[in-house]
Amino acid sequence: MLIRRPVLDAIAAGSVDMAFRRWSHARVRAGTRLRTAVGLLEVVAVDVVEESDLTAEDARRSGHDSLDALRAANARRDGALFRVTLRPAGPDPRIALRESAVLSDDDRTALDARLARMDRTAPWTGAVLRLIADHPGVRAPDLAARLGRETAPFKRDVRKLKELGLTESLEVGYRLSPRGTAYLHMLM
Structure with a gap:
């Protein structure tokens, strides 16, 4: 799961704790640890969500400036929309x-x-x-x-x-x- 560096920095700082991705199937599972440029991230939860249920709070928590920006970021791909909840899990060993x-x-x-x-x-x-x-x-x-x-x-x-x-x-x-x-x- 690729995450842009500004979003990684925001996750490390605690201001972002979600990512949204369109996939044909879940590509990560709860409990997965991802090695990133800011250390380990743990996938806390992976849920399918409806685009119509997205909120401005979802946009903020995923590092987007607005709900429209969140929707636009996920409009280019097909598949189900997944909400991936993340948290910092320590330094890269x-x-x-x-x-x-x-x-x-x-x-x-x-x-x-x-x-x-x-x-x-x-x-x-x-x-x-x-x-x-x-x-x-x-x-x-x-x-x-x-x-x-x-x-x-x-x-x-x-x-x-x-x-x-x-x-x-x-x-x-x-x-x-x-x-x-x-x-x-x-x-x-």
């Missing part, structure tokens, strides 16, 4: 993970095992880590081209490394996190 630059022997063993599983069909993790280390802030298509890869699968692989706390996204491109740097130094 990957932030603390990637900031930990001291790796224990157990950390290294666990990372070695995870990366070995990722490399099972075709080794790529070491090359991607070294490439990002050598070229921080370089666009993903340019990095992918250096490895002779398509951009979309390359980005998927970088997200896998991000899940392990080894990389972080920049405004443009990526860089190794302190954890990723420490791990790469252990490999050398």
Whole structure:
């Protein structure tokens, strides 16, 4: 579920706690936690609503200036209208993970095992880590081209490394996190 940054900031500040989406079926469930630029958000409830039942309060609580703006934002898609109730659920746990630059022997063993599983069909993790280390802030298509890869699968692989706390996204491109740097130094 994509949420624009101003709305994310408003959710974090407590002034927004809803989103409305037109979907063919619910794409999130109550209890789901979403990782966002402002930390974790928890989906509290997901309900189908009738557009005619929307109120100015719904518009305000979803970050829209008016009821007309809320309706217009959802007019471009087909499907049922869902009200998704959200609340902040804490910081993104990957932030603390990637900031930990001291790796224990157990950390290294666990990372070695995870990366070995990722490399099972075709080794790529070491090359991607070294490439990002050598070229921080370089666009993903340019990095992918250096490895002779398509951009979309390359980005998927970088997200896998991000899940392990080894990389972080920049405004443009990526860089190794302190954890990723420490791990790469252990490999050398």
